[in-house]
Amino acid sequence: MGAKVIEGRVTADAGQGVVVFLIGMRVNKFRSPRDWWPVARAMPRMLKELARDRSGGLISARVLLGGPRLVYVVQYWESQEKLLAYAAAPDKEHRPAWAEFNRRVREGRDGVGFWHETYVVPAGSYESIYVNMPAFGLGAASGVVPVGRRGERAADRLAS
Incomplete structure (x- = not known):
């Protein structure tokens, strides 16, 4: 079935x-799960926390695989301030x-890489x-409108 087109x-x-x-992680050494497993477990906890509190500013998130070693998340936030507030909050999962x-x-463990x-x-x-398409990406996060409302061509939509 799937999402409605x-x-x-x-x-x-x-x-x-x-x-x-x-944001994402790269498994550098599959044989070092004690390096990458805690990182892999942390993101779902954060996403669940953010989904429970919609006032935190996360609009939408999608987990994607970038091959056998790379997992990343595309997130859409209401504002830079809300993203930074979540990252710095001492009572949230991120810190x-x-x-x-x-x-x-610092201990020299290099079995996992991280980026954002x-x-x-x-x-x-x-x-x-x-x-x-079903709702996807920024369109899923913000909602969609007919193309004509923002311009028929990509250049028109960028200028609006």
Whole structure:
């Protein structure tokens, strides 16, 4: 079955802008699970915590595989401030997981790699199109509108 297909051409409707946060881990040494298993377990806990508290600012998240060694999450946030507040909150899952990861790195454990990238996207500074697709990516996070409402061409949507 799967998600409902939205027929025709639509585009994301992130009217207020959005923050795109990419975060992931790479298993460098499969035979060192004590290095990578704690990292692999931490992200689902954080995502569950954020899903329970919608006021925290996470709009949407999707876990993706980048091959046998790489797992990453594409996240859409309401604002840079809410993302940074979550990362710094002493009573949330992120801080202890980050402290534990850094402790392991200082000990010289290199069985796992970690990365993240943050993009602050102002309103109108994005372009997207979805043709005969279920809600996906930014469109799933923000909702979609008919393409004509933001412009028929990619250049038009970027200029809106």
